[in-house]
Amino acid sequence: MTRKGPDVVEALPQVEVDVPGAPPGCRRRLIETARLHWSIGDGGDPADLAQRFLAAHGITRDDLSRPGRHDPDAAVCGAALYLSAAAGAYALGVSPGAPSPAPTLPDLVVVVYHHTDRPAPPLRPALARWRLGPWRDSWTPAAHAAAVDAVRAAIARGDVYQTNLVGHAAAAYTGDPLPTLARLAALPGARYGGTLHGPGWALGCASPETLVAVERGRLVTRPIKGTRPATPAGRRDLLASAKERAEHVMIVDLERNDLAQVARTGSVRVDELFAVRRWCDLWQAESTVSAAPADGLGLADLLRALCPGGSVTGAPKRAALARIAALEPVGRGAGMGALGWVGPDRLDLGLTIRTAAADGRRLHLWAGGGITWDSDPAAEVAEAAAKAAPIRALLAA
Structure with missing residues (x-):
């Protein structure tokens, strides 16, 4: 586990914060002031570590039922939070699966930001020397x-x-991966488009x-399950598919159960279905499930209840995680985890599907889907x- 404090922060270059969920009006006037990296081998409970580290730096989220307030003139703005799928399984006491193919990427990252009067320059553009080699998959189509x-x-x-x-692929690269990874945010429908990076890694x-x-x-959680080509015929086929609807409803029920663990009794509801x-x-296909938080619900308990997400595990969740650990040849690394923003008044975490990560040598990408009897x-x-x-x-462009 590594921690960095303000004594090293002022030496960091000023860059625009590109973390999903960060307040739009603050992104060019933030400076990193503290950072926590944790990996499964470090031991301890990552959800509890995250909550305690945030509280130690002025972001107290020990009762999500109480409304907070964002003050753009206050020192602290909020924090980026990343939690890997492996860390979520570990916190549940379930096998985290095969080792990550990108071991330099931590399993928990918390980066605290304060407001500053020195606006950052825009994100630097991609450099012409970027080159990406051929993708190599971790399993064959037959496997x-x-x-x-x-x-x-x-x-x-x-x-x-x-x-x-979930399958994995990797490709060697030359050049700076961060500007290329930042371009993912421009893909249509990328509600959680953005980047996070540290020494020797970026996602x-x-x-x-x-x-x-x-x-x-x-x-609020919005599980996505069910995919078709974006054509008129594809839309009709998705809406008519009994298999996709059954798979989707099963995950909605799982998410209802996960939320019920941390919600006020009787408050869970499905606001939008399929x-x-x-x-x-x-x-x-996307649904919206919501609930009123139970009194005294803290961030740590919420992360333990929702991570890893039901749409990328299965039902029942613990049994599905055991199947995943037995069948997937490499770990999920940056894929299928949580990434977003936690502030005094704000909690917004996306599921890291459609996510790529770079270590010092290779780019990594994960993709998969839900399996049912049909x-x-x-x-x-x-x-x-x-x-x-x-x-x-996009990464090869």
């Missing part, structure tokens, strides 16, 4: 299809109802999915490739 069949066999045995399978996100946010005093929205050249292995392989294609194309 991916075999994993789909293994999940279907587990469903037949009654071990799980649904499991999300870029183009996620459309809300893992958890606090909106008008309610906890709405079809666009991300790049794909239609996706899943066709070849179609699942094709769906994962379709989700990754826009990101691969």
